[in-house]
Amino acid sequence: TAGLALGxxxxxxxxxxxxxxxxxxxxxxxxxxxxxxNPDTDDLKLIEINPRLAAQLGPLYEWTQGVxxxxxxxxxxxxxxxxxxxxxxxxxxxxxxWRSFGPSTCPRIPTREDHAWLARExxxxxxxxxxxxxxSLQRDLKWLGSHRWALLNMPGLDEADLKARYxxxxxxxGWPAPYDTLG
Numbered sequence: 001t002a003g004l005a006l007g008x009x010x011x012x013x014x015x016x017x018x019x020x021x022x023x024x025x026x027x028x029x030x031x032x033x034x035x036x037x038n039p040d041t042d043d044l045k046l047i048e049i050n051p052r053l054a055a056q057l058g059p060l061y062e063w064t065q066g067v068x069x070x071x072x073x074x075x076x077x078x079x080x081x082x083x084x085x086x087x088x089x090x091x092x093x094x095x096x097x098w099r100s101f102g103p104s105t106c107p108r109i110p111t112r113e114d115h116a117w118l119a120r121e122x123x124x125x126x127x128x129x130x131x132x133x134x135x136s137l138q139r140d141l142k143w144l145g146s147h148r149w150a151l152l153n154m155p156g157l158d159e160a161d162l163k164a165r166y167x168x169x170x171x172x173x174g175w176p177a178p179y180d181t182l183g
Contacts, residue, residue: 012044013035013037013044016035016044016046017033017035020033020046020049021033024049024051026051029051029052030052030053030054030057030069031049031050031051031052031053032049032050032053032054032057033046033048033049033050034046034047034048034050034097035047036099036101036146037178047099047146053069053073054095056095056128056151056153057095057153058070059093059124059126059153059155060093060094060095060153060155062086063088063089063090063093063124063155064088064090064091064092064093064155065085065088066085066086066087066088066089067085067086068083068086071083089155090124090155090156090157091156091157091158091159091161092155092156092157092158092159092161092162093153093154093155093156093162094153094154094162094166094179095151095152095153096151096152096153096154096166096179097148097150097151098148098149098150098151098175098176098178099146099147099148099149100146100147100149101145101146101147102141103137103138103141105131105132105133105137105147105149106129106130106131106149106150106175107174107175107176108173108174108175109129109131110127110129110173114172114173115127117172118169118172121168122154122165122169124154124155125152125153125154125165125169126152126153126154127150127151127152128150128151128152129149129150130147130148130149130150130151131149131150132147132149150175152166152169154166154169163179166179
């Protein structure tokens with residue numbers, strides 16, 4: 001799904017994705033891979049493989065492929081033909097994930113004004129926050145080795161527009177922009 005969402009990914013991520021897909025024989029249906037790239041060490045780590053549709057990625061198909069996957073799945077479950085794809089409204093989309101591998105969490109919780117700004121500037125954007133502290137944060141770190149503290153689903157007219165939108169949001173919220181290194 002990453003290829004559909006972002007278009008041309010760095011060659012290294014694409015090669016790793018293709019190797020995993022071939023190795024697990026993922027040749028049909030929905031699936032997704034989550035990688036973490038550390039620009040300080042140049043480490044690329046596979047965090048998880050999901051041989052199913054991740055709900056967070058559903059809107060990306062509608063934005064970039066014109067396919068409402070939920071309506072499609074419902075039709076198929078009723079032994080009906082899937083509805084035809086619509087004209088996509090966007091040329092790129094991504095599910096941006098902020099994750100910490102240490103005891104830090106969301107550096108700044110967006111205010112009501114931030115949420116209003118996001119809704120006004122980028123009405124399609126969907127922001128999900130998962131800040132944790134104390135025992136809850138320590139549990140995630142112990143069992144998962146990391147903590148996902150925010151997720152943003154967002155479309156763009158093309159990859160350059162998507163990146164510009166992402167950077168504006170990071171700047172507004174005072175958050176790191178790890179995907180700024182991806183081209």
